Amino acid sequence: MQKDDLITVTIEDLSSEGLGVGHCDGMAFFIKDTVIGDVAEAKIMKMKKTYGYARLVRLITPSPDRIEARCPVARQCGGCQIQSMSYPAQLRFKEAKVRNNLIRIGKFEQPPMEPIIRMEEPFRYRNKAQFPVGTAKDGRIIAGFYAGRTHAIIECEDCLLGVEENQAILELVLAHMNEYHIRPYEEKTGKGLVRHVMIRKGFATGALMVCLVVNGDSLPHAEALVEKLCTISGMTSITLNINREQTNVIMGREVKLLWGQPYIEDTIGSVRFRISPLSFYQVNPLQTEKLYNKALEYAGLTGEETVWDLYCGIGTISLFLAQRAKRVYGVEIVPAAIEDARANAALNGMTNAEFFVGKAEEVLPEKYEKEGITADVIVVDPPRKGCEESVLSTMIQMAPKRIVYVSCDSATLARDLKYLCERGYELTRCCPTDMFGNSVHVETVVLIQRKDT
Ligand code: SAH
Numbered sequence: 001m002q003k004d005d006l007i008t009v010t011i012e013d014l015s016s017e018g019l020g021v022g023h024c025d026g027m028a029f030f031i032k033d034t035v036i037g038d039v040a041e042a043k044i045m046k047m048k049k050t051y052g053y054a055r056l057v058r059l060i061t062p063s064p065d066r067i068e069a070r071c072p073v074a075r076q077c078g079g080c081q082i083q084s085m086s087y088p089a090q091l092r093f094k095e096a097k098v099r100n101n102l103i104r105i106g107k108f109e110q111p112p113m114e115p116i117i118r119m120e121e122p123f124r125y126r127n128k129a130q131f132p133v134g135t136a137k138d139g140r141i142i143a144g145f146y147a148g149r150t151h152a153i154i155e156c157e158d159c160l161l162g163v164e165e166n167q168a169i170l171e172l173v174l175a176h177m178n179e180y181h182i183r184p185y186e187e188k189t190g191k192g193l194v195r196h197v198m199i200r201k202g203f204a205t206g207a208l209m210v211c212l213v214v215n216g217d218s219l220p221h222a223e224a225l226v227e228k229l230c231t232i233s234g235m236t237s238i239t240l241n242i243n244r245e246q247t248n249v250i251m252g253r254e255v256k257l258l259w260g261q262p263y264i265e266d267t268i269g270s271v272r273f274r275i276s277p278l279s280f281y282q283v284n285p286l287q288t289e290k291l292y293n294k295a296l297e298y299a300g301l302t303g304e305e306t307v308w309d310l311y312c313g314i315g316t317i318s319l320f321l322a323q324r325a326k327r328v329y330g331v332e333i334v335p336a337a338i339e340d341a342r343a344n345a346a347l348n349g350m351t352n353a354e355f356f357v358g359k360a361e362e363v364l365p366e367k368y369e370k371e372g373i374t375a376d377v378i379v380v381d382p383p384r385k386g387c388e389e390s391v392l393s394t395m396i397q398m399a400p401k402r403i404v405y406v407s408c409d410s411a412t413l414a415r416d417l418k419y420l421c422e423r424g425y426e427l428t429r430c431c432p433t434d435m436f437g438n439s440v441h442v443e444t445v446v447l448i449q450r451k452d453t
Helices: 087-104 165-179 222-229 285-299 316-322 335-347 360-371 389-398 410-421
Strands: 006-014 020-024 027-031 039-047 051-061 128-135 141-146 153-155 194-201 208-214 235-242 254-260 264-268 271-275 306-310 327-332 353-357 377-380 402-407 425-433 443-450
Touching: 006 027, 006 051, 027 039, 087 410, 087 425, 128 153, 128 165, 141 165, 165 194, 165 208, 165 222, 222 235, 222 254, 264 285, 271 316, 271 335, 285 316, 285 377, 285 402, 285 425, 285 443, 306 316, 306 360, 316 327, 316 335, 316 353, 316 377, 327 335, 327 360, 335 353, 360 389, 377 389, 389 410, 402 410, 410 425, 410 443
Parallel strands: 027 051, 208 235, 306 327, 306 377, 327 353, 377 402
Antiparallel strands: 006 020, 006 039, 020 027, 039 051, 128 141, 128 194, 141 153, 194 208, 235 254, 264 271, 402 443, 425 443
16 A cells, blocks of 8 residues: 555544544554544555555545534634534544543553533533634735644634634724734744734623733734723623743733733632633533532542642632532642632632642642641642653552542543552542533543552
């Protein structure tokens, strides 16, 4: 087999980037725009030793799970890799992905899987969007999303995963840029001003936040834009984020208030949160509540426990837990998020939660070794790369009865669980949760318990 050959492949699985995967003559092939169950004719684009990439030429037999994507740019945009798969098929895929990673990487023979927690509606669920701003080939200023794996902007002001207000906000921003000849930032040259428009909405409160990420320290005629944005119902916070670095990190460190409050508020369950532009906040608040309730159930609190919440962000899980624990300690690397976390504890009148800024892998060992702190329950919710080994080894030394692991990457989850379960713990419950409908991502919450308790 070589480049340009035509092959026939039955798609069996999806890669972590959402490419269809199937086999031909013992070789694995990755084929974009296919879904599990498709029989596809494809043209080989690139060959490696044991696998290759091919381009879809035609569907010989479409998968019974194939549906028409609702979004007109679903195929080009990198966001919704599996909009062409029916929602039940997406859920089956996600459940299987978690189970397979636990078996293959975690070496658990029979993971104790609970049915995936599904969404009511896998559209319009995101409370946050970050639209890159750029220039189209014909010179117009556009906003949209990056095409998969590139930084070419696909024009799209109404992402079907996001809130309807996004479009009106983007139109005002682009009109302002046109009126005052404000240029979009260009990655190649590092010139131009406006890089991204970040929009967040509190689903429970209706509050809207707009944050313009700029390569400079001010926006010309900002007051005119503010006036227009304020006509949108719910507008609460308008800020500039300063990012002069030539990098693909979206946000810089400095935030300047243009109008209103420097944050918005939202509630999850009965807990109220304030959210700053730089703080992490779960993007799907409806599913987050279900996820946190699951985490709380797994934590098995009676009111007497000391609990650690590592990677706590603005203290969302911490404060959920604090409702039922004696004492909760949160650790988070972003200082602004910890400021929010402390403010959130006060906002909810909770006095039993304390927060530390720093890396989990530094704060936890330090608190344990120097101050002899203990834990009955530890909750972790790390970024995709999972926990550093030093965090895991300190947890083993602290020997909490239960560890609740919330994960957005089941491969690193399985790796970390293997480490912990080889050192005295047992995997007892596991519940995938769909927080990111139409994408390949899946969230999982897991309970492991000390074997000798
Ligand atoms: N539990 C929170 C946040 C989870 S996201 C929630 O549900 O909202 C993961 C968080 O880990 C982010 O806030 C990120 O800033 C933080 N983080 C990343 N690396 C970290 C590290 N090494 N130590 C502590 N926090 C870290």
